[in-house]
Amino acid sequence: MKRLTANIISINVGKKQTLEGFGESVSSAxxxxxxxxxxxxxxxxxxxxxxxxxxxxxxxxxxxxxxxYDHYVFWEEELSMNLLPGAFGENITIKGLVENDVNIGDIFQWGEAQVQVSQPRKPCHKLAKQLNVPSMPKRVIERGYTGFYLRVLKEGHVSRETPLQFITRSTEVSIAYINQLYYQKKADNELIKSTAAVPELATSWKEMLLKKVK
Known part of the structure; x- marks a missing residue:
């Protein structure tokens, strides 16, 4: 297994506010x-x-x-714009941990806290409005540069000076694999079922995957 290291470039938080774009307004943080x-x-x-x-x-x-953060150079060139950490609405901008490397269920120590990888991020219209690029969700999906979410196993104080330190791995199901399986127009039913059965995968993604079963 590749040694997992993730230095934190930025921690980002936001408050709800009105987000304008493409002729409509929505509340978003x-x-x-x-x-x-x-x-x-x-x-x-x-x-x-x-x-x-x-x-x-x-x-x-x-x-x-x-x-x-590894994806930022690609998007800056693709979109012809400068992007600051947090541009994708993420709470943690990290370096050295991409979708192919991280698996569902991976546990990391972060300062006093412990966190576990739970699911891919599913890009939506708010990301398009944030970057003023209508096709952004589609582009993110096609490229596979979705990012991912963490659940908190142990609460505690954290900081950007403390990297995510890998503790243990319980599955061989990567974020990239789930993205590929879900967004395929024709996916293998047995693969879908076996992936949806992974205990560490978020319930919402289990349901989304099972809806693809023919």
Missing amino acids: IKKEPVYDQIFLSENNLVGDEQADLVNHGGLDKAVCVYP
Whole structure:
């Protein structure tokens, strides 16, 4: 197994505000600001971070949104714009941990807290509005640069000076694999069922996968 290291470039939190784009307004906390001091991570979120849509965002399986800084150069060239950490609405901008490397169920120590990889991020229209690129969700899916979510196993204080330190792995199901399986137009039913049966996978993604079974 590749040695997993993840240095934190930025911790980002946001408050609910009106997000404008493409002829409509929505409430969203996708616009994040960096946090430079130590911050408390609860089972639901980083203190000071809000979610406007509690149906599709937040909750125990989506306590922390992670996006790899490794992808930023690609997107800056692709979109012809400069992007600051937090541009994708992520809580943690990390370096050295991408979708092919991280598996569902991977557990990391982060400061006083322990976190576990729970599911891929599913990009939505708010990301498109945030970057003012209507096709952004489609592009993210096609490229596979989705990022992922963490659930909190142990609450505690965290900071950007403390990297995510790998503890243990319980599955061989990567974030990249789940993305590929879910977004395939024709996916193998048995593979879908076996992936949906992984205990560490978030319930919402189990349900999404099983809806593809023919």
